[in-house]
Amino acid sequence: MENWSLFSLCVLLGLTSRWAVSFHSYSGAGKPPMFGDYEAQRHWQEVTYNLPVHEWYFNTTNNDLNYWGLDYPPLTAYHSLVCAYVAKLLNPEWVELHASRGYESHSHKLFMRATVLFTDILIYIPAVLLYCFYFCDGSSKQKVATALCILLYPGLILIDYGHFQYNSVSLGLALWGILGLGLGWDLFGSLAFTLALNYKQMELYHSLPFFCYLLGKCIKQGLIGRGFFQLAKISLTVLVTFALCWMPFLSDPKQPLQVLHRLFPFGRGLFEDKVANTWCSLNVLIKIKTLLSRETQLFLSFALTLLFILPSSLKLLSKPNLWQFKLALVNSSLAFFLFSFQVHEKSILLAAFMLPLLVKDGLLLPYVVTSLAFLFLSLYLLSALERSTEEELRLGLYRKLTRHWLPKLNLSRIIKWKFWFSLVAMAALSFTSVWLEPPAKFPDLFPVLVSILSFLHFLGFIIYFNLVQLMEPQRKKSQKKTN
Amino acid sequence: TVMAAPMTNDQSWFYALALGVSFLKCLLINAYHSTDFEVHRNWLALTHSLPVSQWYYEATSEWTLDYPPLFAWFEYGLSHIACFFDKEMLVVPNLNYASPATVLFQRLSVIVADVVFFYAVKECCKCLREDKGKDLLGKPSFILTVLLLWNFGLLIVDHIHFQYNGFLFGVLLLSIARHCQNRHFEGAFLFSVLLNLKHIYLYIAPAYGIYLLRCFCFTQSNADGSLQWRSFSVVRLVILGTIVLSTFAVSFGPFIALPALFKIWHRPNGARGFLRCLVICALGSFMFGWHVHEKAIMMAILPLSLLAVDSRKDAGIFLMLSVTSHYSLFPLLFTTQELPIKIFLMLLFTIFSLASLKTLFRKGGALLNPLEVTYLLGLIPLELICEFVYPLTVWQKTFPFLPLMLTSVYCALGVTYAFIRLYISLLTCSDTTKKTKMQ
Numbered sequence: 001m002e003n004w005s006l007f008s009l010c011v012l013l014g015l016t017s018r019w020a021v022s023f024h025s026y027s028g029a030g031k032p033p034m035f036g037d038y039e040a041q042r043h044w045q046e047v048t049y050n051l052p053v054h055e056w057y058f059n060t061t062n063n064d065l066n067y068w069g070l071d072y073p074p075l076t077a078y079h080s081l082v083c084a085y086v087a088k089l090l091n092p093e094w095v096e097l098h099a100s101r102g103y104e105s106h107s108h109k110l111f112m113r114a115t116v117l118f119t120d121i122l123i124y125i126p127a128v129l130l131y132c133f134y135f136c137d138g139s140s141k142q143k144v145a146t147a148l149c150i151l152l153y154p155g156l157i158l159i160d161y162g163h164f165q166y167n168s169v170s171l172g173l174a175l176w177g178i179l180g181l182g183l184g185w186d187l188f189g190s191l192a193f194t195l196a197l198n199y200k201q202m203e204l205y206h207s208l209p210f211f212c213y214l215l216g217k218c219i220k221q222g223l224i225g226r227g228f229f230q231l232a233k234i235s236l237t238v239l240v241t242f243a244l245c246w247m248p249f250l251s252d253p254k255q256p257l258q259v260l261h262r263l264f265p266f267g268r269g270l271f272e273d274k275v276a277n278t279w280c281s282l283n284v285l286i287k288i289k290t291l292l293s294r295e296t297q298l299f300l301s302f303a304l305t306l307l308f309i310l311p312s313s314l315k316l317l318s319k320p321n322l323w324q325f326k327l328a329l330v331n332s333s334l335a336f337f338l339f340s341f342q343v344h345e346k347s348i349l350l351a352a353f354m355l356p357l358l359v360k361d362g363l364l365l366p367y368v369v370t371s372l373a374f375l376f377l378s379l380y381l382l383s384a385l386e387r388s389t390e391e392e393l394r395l396g397l398y399r400k401l402t403r404h405w406l407p408k409l410n411l412s413r414i415i416k417w418k419f420w421f422s423l424v425a426m427a428a429l430s431f432t433s434v435w436l437e438p439p440a441k442f443p444d445l446f447p448v449l450v451s452i453l454s455f456l457h458f459l460g461f462i463i464y465f466n467l468v469q470l471m472e473p474q475r476k477k478s479q480k481k482t483n
Numbered sequence: 484t485v486m487a488a489p490m491t492n493d494q495s496w497f498y499a500l501a502l503g504v505s506f507l508k509c510l511l512i513n514a515y516h517s518t519d520f521e522v523h524r525n526w527l528a529l530t531h532s533l534p535v536s537q538w539y540y541e542a543t544s545e546w547t548l549d550y551p552p553l554f555a556w557f558e559y560g561l562s563h564i565a566c567f568f569d570k571e572m573l574v575v576p577n578l579n580y581a582s583p584a585t586v587l588f589q590r591l592s593v594i595v596a597d598v599v600f601f602y603a604v605k606e607c608c609k610c611l612r613e614d615k616g617k618d619l620l621g622k623p624s625f626i627l628t629v630l631l632l633w634n635f636g637l638l639i640v641d642h643i644h645f646q647y648n649g650f651l652f653g654v655l656l657l658s659i660a661r662h663c664q665n666r667h668f669e670g671a672f673l674f675s676v677l678l679n680l681k682h683i684y685l686y687i688a689p690a691y692g693i694y695l696l697r698c699f700c701f702t703q704s705n706a707d708g709s710l711q712w713r714s715f716s717v718v719r720l721v722i723l724g725t726i727v728l729s730t731f732a733v734s735f736g737p738f739i740a741l742p743a744l745f746k747i748w749h750r751p752n753g754a755r756g757f758l759r760c761l762v763i764c765a766l767g768s769f770m771f772g773w774h775v776h777e778k779a780i781m782m783a784i785l786p787l788s789l790l791a792v793d794s795r796k797d798a799g800i801f802l803m804l805s806v807t808s809h810y811s812l813f814p815l816l817f818t819t820q821e822l823p824i825k826i827f828l829m830l831l832f833t834i835f836s837l838a839s840l841k842t843l844f845r846k847g848g849a850l851l852n853p854l855e856v857t858y859l860l861g862l863i864p865l866e867l868i869c870e871f872v873y874p875l876t877v878w879q880k881t882f883p884f885l886p887l888m889l890t891s892v893y894c895a896l897g898v899t900y901a902f903i904r905l906y907i908s909l910l911t912c913s914d915t916t917k918k919t920k921m922q
Contacts, residue, residue: 001620005838012831019823020510110819117823141620373506 006144007129014151017373018120022113022161032102038112038164039102040068041080042094048077049084050097053248057258062097071262074245075199079169083115116160116168124172125151131175135182135322152373170200177210178329182322186214186230187237194241201263205336209328212313216320266298277338278304281455284448301339308335308462315470327469334462338455425453496619497608497628501601504632505594508642512590515818516645521579522546523558523589523645528575530555531562543575553679561592593641593649600653604631607656607789610663610754623792626839630788631656635809635832636781639825644815646778651681652785659761659786663754667699683779686768690743690761698757743767743909755790759909762787766902777815780808780898791840798840799850800904803859806833807897810862813870814887822870858897865893 028036047070051062056077059065070077087094094100094108132147159165173196180189193210197203214234221227249255279301282288288297312331316324433446442448525544533541538555539548548555562573569584571577608624619625641649654677661670674691677684743763765782769775784805791801809829816825841850851859869886873879 001838001842005834006620008834009831012827012834016507016824016827016831017510019827020507020514023511023513023820107819369506369509373503 003140003144006140007133007147010144010148010151011125011129013148014125015117015121017152018117018157018161019113021157022116024162026109026112026162026164030104034067035102036164041164041166042103042108042112043068043101044070044077044080045084045087046095046097046100048081049088049095054252054255057249057255057262065262067101069262071265072200073198073263074249074259075195076166079119079166079199086115087111112164113161116164116166119166120160120168120172124168124175127172127175127179130179134179154373167200170196170203172196173199174203174206178325181210181213181325186217186234190214190234190237191241194238195245198242198245205333206329208309208313208332209316209325212316212328213320213325216317219317220320266294277455277458279339281452284452305335305339308339308466312466312469324469327465330465331462331469334458334465338458338462422457429453496625497605500628500632504638505597508590508594508597508638511638511642511824512587514643514824515816515821516586516643517815518546520581520586520589520645523647524572524580524585525575525578526550526555526558527562527565528573528577530559531565531573532575541575544578551679551682553676554681557680564588564592589645590642593645593647596647596650597641597653600637600649600656601632603653603656603660604628606660607631607663610660610789611792620839621842623843626843627788627792629835629839630791630832631785633832633835634781634785634788635828636778636784636812638828639812639816640778640781643821643824648778648781651677651684652781654680655684655782656785656789659754659758659789662694662757667695671695684782686772686779686782687761687764690757690764694757694760698753743906755793756909758786758790759905762790763902763905763909766898766905770898770902777811780811784808792843795844795847795850796908798844799855800901800908802836802840802851803855803897803904804901805836806859806862807894807901809833810866811890811894811898813866814890826866861893865889 026036026038028034028039047056047063051060055063057065057070059069063069084095090111091107094103094111128150129147132143132150136143136146138146156167156171160168173192177189177191177193177196180186180192182189190210193203193206197207215231218227218231218234221230223231243250246256246259249259279288279297292300309332312328312335316328429446429450433450436446438445521544525546526548529538529541529548541547565572565588568588569582571582572580572585572588574580604627608627611623611627613622613624637649637652640646654673658670658673658677661667661673671691674684674688678688743760762783765779765786769779769783772779784801787797787801787804790797792798809832813825813829816822844850869890873886878885
């Protein structure tokens with residue numbers, strides 16, 4: 001079958017799953033007075049449509065910041081404004097100032113879900129297709145299989161179409177950034193990533209690799225001469241984009257400061273809820289949240305985050321190629337997730353580990369179905385378990401370390417067993433979280449167990465990926481098979 | 484008849500496709516469901532709560548039991564599992580009861596019952612001629628599996644609108660597969676089971692009757708395929724007697740199929756001829772029968788899929804018929820929420836069938852001539868007008884049924900065209916049977 005038909009089938013399957021998940025409940029459905037993220041997005045449409053720009057991030061009589069105040073950068077606000085214009089055309093009641101608080105109806109839900117689908121089709125899905133087409137090695141069938149697995153990734157689908165958010169915009173823009181850099185269009189890539197950053201500040205997790213890659217490339221081209229010009233062009237692009245996005249807020253120095261204050265709420269503490277990162281897991285044993293002062297906590301998280309990103313970034317700086325870039329993205333985002341301040345579990349976007357959140361939203365069924373489907377699909381299509389010889393898994397370094405003590409160890413078999421064990425543990429935890437009552441002394445037992453289990457996995461991943469990036473040579477490109 | 488080549492060892496793709504479509508069905512659990520949902524809930528309730536003698540008299544709900552007894556027994560069996568989900572659904576006066584547990588149970592029952600369909604499709608694939616050495620996406624059995632397991636009509640009628648067609652068509656396809664495999668007793672038995680599950684299959688009973696009478700009761704044919712009267716077997720006739728008698732059905736349809744029946748009596752062409760005649764009976768009854776539902780077109784499309792992966796001409800007819808009739812099912816899902824689903828799934832199925840059949844029969848020119856392509860492309864503006872443009876005009880209030888009428892008339896053209904082509908191809912097909920000894 002021709003490529004275009006295979007790719008369109010993947011897209012259609014992805015779109016169908018997304019829309020089918022959207023039939024289910026959303027965050028905070030029917031739960032006054034605060035509701036959830038769905039209501040937050042609706043509220044931002046109301047605020048941006050009815051109030052002038054300089055009031056969006058400020059606490060005024062018309063804008064109560066305690067009720068879902070804007071806490072994303074300006075591009076999200078502009079996006080909400082555009083959606084609000086459409087909403088006003090369809091039904092003005094949806095964005096009526098104050099009166100539309102907590103508005104819920106079937107047609108409104110359709111409208112909101114449609115806005116997510118629209119931006120997904122516009123930004124995220126084309127980026128995925130282009131990425132798989134140009135940057136995946138293997139036969140065209142393997143590219144299509146990769147595209148299918150990415151498009152059916154449960155985390156993004158469940159958060160965007162279930163819980164309700166617009167992660168596909170920021171992730172899609174970031175992916176366009178990666179595409180740009182991969183194709184050698186540095187300016188375009190920088191532009192796209194800057195837009196992503198201006199949409200969600202969470203993209204800071206990816207910013208260091210972008211910076212190091214581009215800087216490293218410029219240095220390689222010679223800081224006196226071509227490299228310098230390239231660096232200047234990139235910096236100019238970034239600065240101009242920032243200026244354009246923040247233009248309405250630059251008239252008064254108080255404005256950008258307030259926006260930054262909303263974007264980075266250091267006042268909210270080291271972590272909230274149950275997150276699979278170091279601080280939350282550590283808090284189970286040592287109550288660092290209460291033991292240390294706010295300043296010490298900030299310093300500690302900053303120091304550890306820096307510690308964990310530095311090796312990967314420096315390696316990338318010295319060897320700015322795509323392979324290193326991709327690994328650095330993983331390592332940087334993992335490091336930020338594990339160690340930084342005020343992390344939300346949504347920041348990880350990995351399906352199984354958002355279980356408590358999804359159960360709270362009434363999304364258990366789609367969670368189970370999409371996770372199982374994704375797991376099955378990746379195992380079947382990408383033959384993940386078959387390609388797990390030691391060489392493929394890059395366990396060379398581990399081999400060297402353990403050779404002295406445990407020479408008879410078959411590492412690849414251990415990894416396979418560990419994989420199945422993790423799956424069983426996750427399934428068991430999912431089951432107990434839903435069906436069993438926690439003991440009265442530990443009411444949060446199951447979410448905490450989920451967080452700790454996930455945290456241990458992430459810790460293992462960050463060590464593994466760092467080792468791969470720092471030590472192993474790039475695997476040789478497999479021969480391109482013709483279709 | 485055509486018999487199977489040895490199957491390849493790696494069958495995992497079949498289970499992957501089956502599992503994948505089951506996951507999709509699970510995601511559709513919360514979609515819109517029609518009054519048919521309440522129909523089946525009511526039947527669960529009355530078979531569970533009332534004695535058998537009362538089943539066909541019970542009339543508290545307007546949706547009285549109007550399927551044959553075997554289906555009622557099926558509902559009775561399901562009702563015993565239903566009590567673990569929500570006992571309230573089994574109370575007859577609970578009209579329109581649709582708690583989340585009820586929805587979950589009913590939807591799951593359709594999904595699980597589809598296992599019969601999966602098995603039948605697997606058996607049908609064994610009847611296909613396999614070319615060795617083809618890559619997976621070009622294998623006829625792969626294409627047929629997708630065309631059947633992921634059939635658009637079945638997905639939206641069974642798993643959104645709500646019905647049990649998958650399970651019933653499974654029995655039908657299994658019966659066809661048994662005939663292809665020369666296991667005629669099983670095939671006939673399965674068909675009589677099917678008739679007792681849903682009497683609409685009487686439409687195709689004539690095809691069964693005449694074919695079995697001709698090919699099974701008369702054990703030998705002459706060299707040119709015509710009848711050898713002396714090989715008549717009384718035993719077989721008696722065994723098949725009950726089925727043959729029921730072929731003289733009530734609806735008008737079978738009479739339209741008369742020339743086709745005569746043809747397979749005169750010059751049967753083995754399993755393929757039987758299938759073709761079956762499709763014609765189904766289509767004929769659809770076109771001329773009494774009180775026909777649009778869902779009845781499925782009875783023609785599913786068996787036609789078997790023919791489509793086997794011959795070029797049939798593939799062309801299948802494309803015309805399937806795209807047209809799948810589009811004709813659109814008015815079944817009229818809610819805004821389901822609009823993207825039906826468009827995505829329709830595109831999915833259409834693109835797959837076009838691309839895969841084109842690749843399968845790439846030697847020998849295009850499958851569809853320009854006129855047919857234009858007709859099919861015309862469905863796009865038709866959909867845009869009926870569902871997007873028309874509701875915004877003034878006529879929506881004064882002539883609200885105009886889009887439905889447009890849809891029906893436009894699709895009727897395509898269905899009639901396919902019917903005529905199928906009929907012609909049956910009447911003019913060359914006889915390829917050699918002298919065969921029927922077991």
